[in-house]
Amino acid sequence: MAKVSPTKTPMREQPAKERVRNYDEVPFGYSPDEAMLEASRCLMCKKPKCVEGCPVEIDIPGFIHGIAQENFREGVNRLKEKNILPAICGRVCPQEEQCEKKCILGVKNEPVAIGRLERFLADWEAQQGEPELPAKPKSTGKKIVVVGAGPAGITAAADLVRLGHQVDMFEALHEPGGVLVYGIPEFRLPKAIVFREIGFLEKLGVKVYTDHVIGMIRSIDELLDEYDAVFLGTGAGLPWFLNVPGENLNGVYSANEYLTRANLMKAYLFPKYKTPIVKGRCVATVGGGNVAMDCARTALRLGAEKSIIIYRRSKEEMPARNEEIHHAEEEGVIFQLLSNPAAFHGNSQGWLKEVECIQMELGEPDDSGRRRPVPIPDANYRVAIDVAVIAIGNSPNPLIPNTTPDIETGRWGNIVTDPETGKTSKPGVFAGGDVATGAATVILAMGAGKIAARGIHDYVMNHT
Amino acid sequence: MQIIERSEIAPNVHSCKVKAPDIAAKARPGQFIIVIPDEFSERTPITISDWDVEEGSISFIFLDIGSSTNSLAQMKAGDEIYSLTGPLGQAFEIKKYGKVALVGGCYGIGGIYPAARALKENGNKVVCYSEARSSFLLYWNEKLEAASDEVRYATTDGSMGFKGHAHDELEKDLKDGTGYDLVLAVGCTFMMYRISQVTRPYGVKTIVSMNPIMIDGTGMCGACRIEVGGSTKFACVDGPHFDGHEVDWDVILSRRKAYLEEEIISGERHDHGKS
Numbered sequence: 001m002a003k004v005s006p007t008k009t010p011m012r013e014q015p016a017k018e019r020v021r022n023y024d025e026v027p028f029g030y031s032p033d034e035a036m037l038e039a040s041r042c043l044m045c046k047k048p049k050c051v052e053g054c055p056v057e058i059d060i061p062g063f064i065h066g067i068a069q070e071n072f073r074e075g076v077n078r079l080k081e082k083n084i085l086p087a088i089c090g091r092v093c094p095q096e097e098q099c100e101k102k103c104i105l106g107v108k109n110e111p112v113a114i115g116r117l118e119r120f121l122a123d124w125e126a127q128q129g130e131p132e133l134p135a136k137p138k139s140t141g142k143k144i145v146v147v148g149a150g151p152a153g154i155t156a157a158a159d160l161v162r163l164g165h166q167v168d169m170f171e172a173l174h175e176p177g178g179v180l181v182y183g184i185p186e187f188r189l190p191k192a193i194v195f196r197e198i199g200f201l202e203k204l205g206v207k208v209y210t211d212h213v214i215g216m217i218r219s220i221d222e223l224l225d226e227y228d229a230v231f232l233g234t235g236a237g238l239p240w241f242l243n244v245p246g247e248n249l250n251g252v253y254s255a256n257e258y259l260t261r262a263n264l265m266k267a268y269l270f271p272k273y274k275t276p277i278v279k280g281r282c283v284a285t286v287g288g289g290n291v292a293m294d295c296a297r298t299a300l301r302l303g304a305e306k307s308i309i310i311y312r313r314s315k316e317e318m319p320a321r322n323e324e325i326h327h328a329e330e331e332g333v334i335f336q337l338l339s340n341p342a343a344f345h346g347n348s349q350g351w352l353k354e355v356e357c358i359q360m361e362l363g364e365p366d367d368s369g370r371r372r373p374v375p376i377p378d379a380n381y382r383v384a385i386d387v388a389v390i391a392i393g394n395s396p397n398p399l400i401p402n403t404t405p406d407i408e409t410g411r412w413g414n415i416v417t418d419p420e421t422g423k424t425s426k427p428g429v430f431a432g433g434d435v436a437t438g439a440a441t442v443i444l445a446m447g448a449g450k451i452a453a454r455g456i457h458d459y460v461m462n463h464t
Numbered sequence: 465m466q467i468i469e470r471s472e473i474a475p476n477v478h479s480c481k482v483k484a485p486d487i488a489a490k491a492r493p494g495q496f497i498i499v500i501p502d503e504f505s506e507r508t509p510i511t512i513s514d515w516d517v518e519e520g521s522i523s524f525i526f527l528d529i530g531s532s533t534n535s536l537a538q539m540k541a542g543d544e545i546y547s548l549t550g551p552l553g554q555a556f557e558i559k560k561y562g563k564v565a566l567v568g569g570c571y572g573i574g575g576i577y578p579a580a581r582a583l584k585e586n587g588n589k590v591v592c593y594s595e596a597r598s599s600f601l602l603y604w605n606e607k608l609e610a611a612s613d614e615v616r617y618a619t620t621d622g623s624m625g626f627k628g629h630a631h632d633e634l635e636k637d638l639k640d641g642t643g644y645d646l647v648l649a650v651g652c653t654f655m656m657y658r659i660s661q662v663t664r665p666y667g668v669k670t671i672v673s674m675n676p677i678m679i680d681g682t683g684m685c686g687a688c689r690i691e692v693g694g695s696t697k698f699a700c701v702d703g704p705h706f707d708g709h710e711v712d713w714d715v716i717l718s719r720r721k722a723y724l725e726e727e728i729i730s731g732e733r734h735d736h737g738k739s
Contacts, residue, residue: 172549172680172682173680174500174507174546174547174549182680182684210547211547211548211549212549213549213550213552213681213682216490216550216551216552217486217487217490217550217551218486218490235684236684237682237683237684238683238684238686238698238701239684239685239686241686241696247696248689248690248691248696248715248719249718250718250719250721250722251722253686253687254685254686254687256684256685256686257679257685257686257687260679260680260684260685261679265506265507265679270726270729270730271531271726271729271730271733271734272504272733273504274504274505274506274531274532274730274734275506275507275679276723276726276727276729276730278722278723349718349721350714350715350718350719350721394684397682397683397684398683398701399682399683399701402701
């Protein structure tokens with residue numbers, strides 16, 4: 001047997017200097033040869049650890065085997081048994097924290113590039129034309145409604161429709177996809193891919209209704225009159241701000257607003273699309289997660305001369321994926337670490353001009369195990385900026401809890417669920433994703449959608 | 465969503481009635497919708513001015529003031545609106561207050577109509593103040609008169625009713641001893657600001673319907689944040705109704721002007737919606 005390469009087969013990508021001037025996807029994906037080469041690194045473990053690391057329990061060696069044998073159709077079928085959105089997960093899952101983290105190869109060398117292989121299969125299938133539809137399941141006669149067409153809702157809907165239930169999905173915005181469409185930028189996840197995956201869901205029989213804000217146009221109780229069960233995947237809600245002076249100046253955005261303008265409303269194509277965005281010459285993004293990286297990289301593509309990340313801890317503590325940090329650095333994003341805004345200063349017309357930062361140093365570890373940032377006295381400094389983006393997280397969307405008084409909520413306004421089933425305190429109502437856990441990742445929301453789908457199936461078959 | 469009726473009811477003031485039975489069944493006074501006229505337009509929040517549950521329709525009034533509203537103004541009966549979402553926001557609370565003044569200007573003349581109708585039905589004495597630059601810019605006069613006890617008109621050129629602004633007229637009435645238990649103002653930001661100023665010395669509780677720039681309208685983006693009583697509120701989910709004496713008017717007046725330059729660029733590019 002040929003010696004296995006210690007490192008992942010590299011994935012070609014747009015050079016940093018070119019890509020900061022366009023909105024096209026950064027990595028190109030594997031060719032069939034590259035994919036087969038990478039697949040040949042897999043040891044095909046009898047008890048695959050990688051599967052344990054996957055929130056949606058994909059048969060990872062199974063689909064990799066298909067690639068290695070050049071039987072891509074078989075690989076796709078294996079993949080899609082558990083994951084309806086492989087083109088998305090292959091791009092945005094933090095594989096290094098999940099499946100790839102558990103890969104045996106990773107003990108001494110680099111793990112198998114599971115995410116890149118997943119993406120390869122999904123893109124290969126898309127190139128073959130119309131996707132193959134699974135055999136239509138026998139109807140159970142049960143009707144289920146999914147509220148929110150983001151990752152959690154899409155996954156729950158896919159599993160439920162394949163179990164033979166009738167599924168209707170309501171989305172508040174004018175396009176389905178949730179954070180995949182309003183949040184994650186085009187250069188990281190092309191929207192055509194999201195719409196293709198949702199189109200597949202519709203072909204399976206799911207009806208998608210946009211422009212429906214549940215809680216306003218219909219209450220949960222009204223939905224329960226019509227449906228056997230309700231799944232709530234309403235996602236992240238109110239953006240958090242820093243609560244420092246000057247945060248309501250013009251030019252200060254929440255990450256949600258900045259990304260929604262740029263992505264969902266296509267402000268990067270202004271004025272063809274009419275939604276404007278303040279482009280800014282010097283843009284400061286506050287936060288250290290993936291969303292912050294998305295904002296900082298979006299700023300460059302909108303034409304900023306300087307894009308700064310302001311983060312209160314050091315790079316080691318940054319919650320963003322290494323790949324995202326790396327891409328941002330390559331593109332010229334400046335990391336201003338151990339800094340936190342104390343105030344935003346504006347001109348007399350109410351426009352942002354400067355951010356005043358506190359300089360921090362790392363102290364003792366806090367509850368999260370990360371070293372706590374401690375301000376250094378009298379070390380404040382100012383940076384001239386014209387746009388600031390606050391990317392420090394969201395609390396769960398308040399609309400359903402506010403309009404459904406009999407559903408139990410937690411400390412942060414999240415809907416309380418049983419982690420085994422997704423059940424809420426209200427009979428027939430299940431929830432998952434950011435509305436239950438607070439802001440997390442796409443794949444965790446999908447995992448929660450999967451768990452809830454099982455919980456709902458059990459509930460409607462035995463209790464209604 | 466299909467347009468049933470469209471007309472320019474006064475120069476630059478447009479009304480639009482659309483088939484939306486689900487929204488009509490749920491709408492309450494003071495709520496709004498978000499409209500995207502066509503694929504390229506912005507998400508535009510507009511106050512609901514009327515609805516008919518039997519017909520399954522809602523109506524709204526808008527001014528042709530930007531590129532997206534201009535696209536909407538080009539649309540005719542039978543056309544399909546790209547996206548329309550609602551009802552959104554918390555309704556204005558309808559109960560027995562006593563004697564209530566409802567002040568409407570611009571789109572707000574239509575905006576106060578549902579509150580007038582509901583307040584009257586709930587046994588309040590309802591006085592509407594309808595303001596415009598000139599009499600030919602006033603609209604829905606008969607409708608408002610039918611829904612309230614009295615309509616007082618204010619025109620800056622004096623062509624109808626009081627000569628001056630609605631806030632001047634309201635101030636004069638308050639000075640002359642007319643007592644109100646509540647004032648509700650709907651319209652342009654500056655008008656609502658002035659109304660809040662004139663009622664403050666008289667201690668009359670004043671509710672304003674805030675109209676900041678919005679995107680999603682469901683509490684997700686924070687674009688519509690305003691300062692009320694020293695804390696930040698999101699007009700879409702916490703409002704749109706706030707105590708006018710608590711609102712920080714400098715913040716809202718400044719934030720509403722955030723995209724003036726872009727409006728000009730967009731207006732030129734789209735050549736009044738004909739492109």
